[in-house]
Structures are given as structure tokens and as C-alpha cells.
Amino acid sequence: MSTEKQDKPLAITISSILNAFSEPMIALDSSYQVLAANRSYMTLYPSGKVSDIAGKKCHELSHGYSVPCDQMGENCPLSAVLADHGAHRVTHVHQSPTGPHVVEVELWPGVDPVSQEVFYLEKIHPSPLDSRSASHEGLVGHSPMFLQMLSLIHKVASKNTLVFLEGETGTGKELVAHAIHQFSPRREKPFVTVDCSGLTETLIESELFGHEKGAFTGAQGKKIGLVEAARGGTLFLDEVGELPLSMQVKLLRLLETNIFRRVGGVDPIKADIRLISATHRNLRRMVEEGGFRKDLFYRLNIFPIRLPALRDRKGDIPLLIESVMKRFSDHPVLIDEDARSLLLGHSYPGNIRELRNILERALILSDGETITPDHLPDLQESLPEISSWEESKQLLSLREAEGRYLDWVLSRSEEPLSDLALKLGVSPRTLYRKMDKKRKRGSHRV
Numbered sequence: 001m002s003t004e005k006q007d008k009p010l011a012i013t014i015s016s017i018l019n020a021f022s023e024p025m026i027a028l029d030s031s032y033q034v035l036a037a038n039r040s041y042m043t044l045y046p047s048g049k050v051s052d053i054a055g056k057k058c059h060e061l062s063h064g065y066s067v068p069c070d071q072m073g074e075n076c077p078l079s080a081v082l083a084d085h086g087a088h089r090v091t092h093v094h095q096s097p098t099g100p101h102v103v104e105v106e107l108w109p110g111v112d113p114v115s116q117e118v119f120y121l122e123k124i125h126p127s128p129l130d131s132r133s134a135s136h137e138g139l140v141g142h143s144p145m146f147l148q149m150l151s152l153i154h155k156v157a158s159k160n161t162l163v164f165l166e167g168e169t170g171t172g173k174e175l176v177a178h179a180i181h182q183f184s185p186r187r188e189k190p191f192v193t194v195d196c197s198g199l200t201e202t203l204i205e206s207e208l209f210g211h212e213k214g215a216f217t218g219a220q221g222k223k224i225g226l227v228e229a230a231r232g233g234t235l236f237l238d239e240v241g242e243l244p245l246s247m248q249v250k251l252l253r254l255l256e257t258n259i260f261r262r263v264g265g266v267d268p269i270k271a272d273i274r275l276i277s278a279t280h281r282n283l284r285r286m287v288e289e290g291g292f293r294k295d296l297f298y299r300l301n302i303f304p305i306r307l308p309a310l311r312d313r314k315g316d317i318p319l320l321i322e323s324v325m326k327r328f329s330d331h332p333v334l335i336d337e338d339a340r341s342l343l344l345g346h347s348y349p350g351n352i353r354e355l356r357n358i359l360e361r362a363l364i365l366s367d368g369e370t371i372t373p374d375h376l377p378d379l380q381e382s383l384p385e386i387s388s389w390e391e392s393k394q395l396l397s398l399r400e401a402e403g404r405y406l407d408w409v410l411s412r413s414e415e416p417l418s419d420l421a422l423k424l425g426v427s428p429r430t431l432y433r434k435m436d437k438k439r440k441r442g443s444h445r446v
């Protein structure tokens with residue numbers, strides 16, 4: 001099946017190549033135009049008609065964008081391939097007729113052996129991180145920052161590498177740790193969480209490593225620790241920054257030797273775990289101040305993933321609202337305009353957990369009817385951020401103020417960016433550039 005005109009033998013060759021693959025595939029030229037699509041790709045379109053995609057650009061089809069994805073702050077695999085002629089793979093959210101889907105897009109160049117014309121092949125892989133996939137609890141989001149995080153999760157999940165999650169409270173660290181486990185070869189084995197905060201030194205050692213009978217007063221029998229309970233699976237150390245220094249040494253020894261002993265025991269036991277650790281604290285600063293061992297920090301910090309705060313991905317709030325409401329209500333509940341703008345304008349210091357709690361409470365207060373500002377008592381007092389700046393005595397740098405204003409505008413507007421740019425008195429190009437700069441300033445490490 002192809003979109004090409006009869007006078008394009010290249011497209012006929014491409015179509016037969018594409019149909020040899022079972023995954024959805026398209027071929028593109030260097031101006032993003034779709035040259036051909038295979039049968040599997042056409043099944044994504046209910047009509048299955050080539051006329052639905054003929055002559056369209058890939059970004060129009062996959063995102064409804066009128067410009068390439070990198071001008072909208074996302075990764076564009078074609079731009080990357082055009083730059084270095086290599087193969088590239090990125091995580092995208094595609095807008096298909098059945099709704100948004102997280103997918104992995106792989107793109108590489110090809111050459112027609114007869115005409116020597118260059119074309120580009122795009123293969124779409126379903127992502128196990130797609131919140132619609134049956135086995136998945138749902139990491140919801142489609143903002144560029146969130147997608148960057150998903151792509152890191154994707155890259156590391158299948159490896160045995162230690163992962164270090166950093167993010168404010170309520171940003172989803174436990175959910176991410178669970179997703180990494182679920183998409184790892186250890187998925188059939190246990191996922192065990194240890195909350196390191198609030199446990200005394202003795203308690204945490206016996207929690208982790210277990211103890212032998214009589215190891216300490218009250219140890220009436222032998223107890224298996226969580227490292228043993230997680231055998232073959234994943235151990236998630238939440239709030240690792242709270243580990244007492246003496247326990248940090250023992251954890252380091254475990255990671256270096258893969259061996260531990262139960263409290264009061266002499267026999268060495270071999271551990272078989274993948275460790276994911278998380279903290280909301282600044283561990284680098286704790287290392288500088290002597291509260292956390294430097295050697296352990298470097299051992300844990302092999303593959304860091306920073307979870308964005310909700311205020312840095314405000315574009316995801318509508319999607320999160322929709323997902324939380326579905327989780328807590330068995331029927332669709334409306335949110336009136338004023339309530340919606342309160343929800344969109346709040347800065348959520350407690351991140352997604354706070355949003356979830358606010359909505360859960362609102363659903364109860366509204367008796368399952370339309371949610372109005374009366375059902376959002378916590379938000380009524382918080383003025384929209386934009387006006388609070390005027391009253392605040394604190395000075396912001398112009399760059400910071402512009403960045404925040406841009407966030408504020410983008411979180412409130414559903415308009416196409418080209419229209420928005422017009423209202424902001426800049427060209428669409430300038431607006432895309434500013435969004436891109438902002439994204440790069442806030443981008444993740446690794």
C-alpha cells in the first residue's frame with residue numbers, strides 16, 4: 001500500500017520493503033513527507049484508506065503538529081538522522097484515532113539501489129510504558145520532560161544496572177521504580193520496597209538482612225530479611241538519604257561483594273537483587289556535609305533519573321486530572337471552568353500526590369456531580385501565580401520571569417502555538433525557540 005503517484009517507482013520498491021515488516025512502518029523523504037506506509041500502519045486508521053495519509057507530513061499524522069516535533073520541544077528522530085545519517089530511536093506520544101499512545105519510534109536512512117535516492121524508514125514499536133497497555137498501572141504524561149524520563153526508564157529497564165531516582169515528594173518515584181521492575185527480566189520475581197526513613201539503626205539492619213534466633217532480645221526465631229525476600233527480583237530502597245551512616249557501610253559492602261550475613265549469623269549469604277534507590281533529598285549536598293558516604297553515593301548513582309516536579313510539566317495536568325478522575329469515579333464527572341482554572345493554576349508543592357488528594361476530596365464533596373471551586377477549598381486561597389508575583393517582594397531575573405510566564409500561558413491555553421505566538425507578539429519561530437531553550441535548561445542528566 002503506498003501513497004505515491006504512479007510515476008514514482010521508488011515508492012513502489014519501498015512499499016514492498018515495508019510490507020515485509022509486521023510493525024507499523026512508513027517511509028519519509030527529507031522534508032518529512034510520507035512516501036509510503038505498510039498494511040500494519042494503515043490499520044491504525046479506522047478507514048484504512050491511503051487517502052487519509054497521502055501527502056501528509058509525519059508530524060501531522062502522529063502529533064497533529066504543523067511543524068516538525070523538535071520545533072515543539074520534542075525529539076525529532078528525522079532531524080537527528082538528517083544530522084548524522086545514523087539510526088535513532090526516541091519515545092513519543094502518538095495521537096492515533098484511538099487516543100494518545102506512548103510509542104518508541106525508530107528511524108534510519110535507506111537508499112534505493114536503482115535510483116540511489118535516499119529515503120527514511122520509520123518503524124513504530126508499542127511501548128510497554130504506554131499507560132493503555134493492560135499490564136501497566138499508568139505513568140501518565142506527555143510533556144517533553146516526562147517523555148525524556150520515560151525514554152530513560154525504557155533504556156535502563158532491561159539491564160541489571162542500579163538506578164537512582166531523584167525527585168520531590170509525590171513525583172512518582174515508587175511508581176517509576178515499579179515500572180522499571182515490571183519491564184525488566186526480573187518481572188516474575190518479587191518487587192520489595194524498603195522505606196529507610198523512620199527505622200532505627202538496629203531495626204533497619206534486621207529488616208534488610210534478617211536475623212538468626214536469639215540475635216537480640218526479642219528475636220525468638222529466625223527471620224528472613226528483605227534482601228532475601230527480593231531474591232531474583234528488585235529491591236527498592238526509598239528515602240535512601242535517611243540511612244544511618246553505619247548502615248551505609250553495610251549497604252556498600254553488600255553492593256560490592258553481593259554477600260551479606262543475617263544479624264547474629266555467621267554464614268555468608270549470596271544476594272541476587274537489582275537495587276533501585278530513591279530520595280527527595282539533595283544527596284550531593286549531604287555528601288559534602290558528611291551526612292552521606294561519598295563512595296556509596298557514587299555506587300548508587302550509576303544511572304540517575306530525575307523525576308520532574310509537576311510545576312515543571314504543567315502541560316500534563318489535564319491528562320493527570322482525567323486519569324485520576326477515571327480511577328476514583330465510575331462515571332464521568334464534569335469540572336466547571338473556574339474549578340479547572342484553579343486546578344491548572346496551582347503550583348502543587350506535593351506534586352501528583354497532592355493533585356490526586358485534591359481531586360479525591362473534590363469528588364466526595366461534589367457528590368459525584370460537577371466539580372466547582374467550592375469543592376476545591378485548598379485551592380481557593382492560592383491566588384493564580386501570575387498575580388502573586390506582583391504582590392511578592394521577591395525579585396525574579398527576567399529570564400526566570402519569562403520562563404514562568406511562558407509556563408503560565410501554556411498551561412492555560414489550548415490554542416495552536418502559532419496563534420499563541422501572535423498574541424504574545426513574537427513569531428512562532430521565536431516562541432518555539434524560547435520553549436526549546438527552556439526545555440534544555442530543565443533537561444535531565446545522564
Ligand SMILES: Nc1ncnc2c1ncn2[C@@H]1O[C@H](COP(=O)(O)OP(=O)(O)OP(=O)(O)O)[C@@H](O)[C@H]1O
Pocket residue numbers: 138139140141167168169170171172173174175176238280320323352353356
Ligand atoms: N506519572 C504519573 N501518572 C499517574 N499517577 C502518578 C504518576 N506519578 C505518580 N503518580 C501517583 O502519585 C502518587 C505518588 O506517587 P509515588 O508514591 O510513586 O511518589 P514518590 O515520589 O515515591 O513520593 P514520596 O517521595 O513521598 O515517597 C501515587 O498515587 C501515584 O500513583
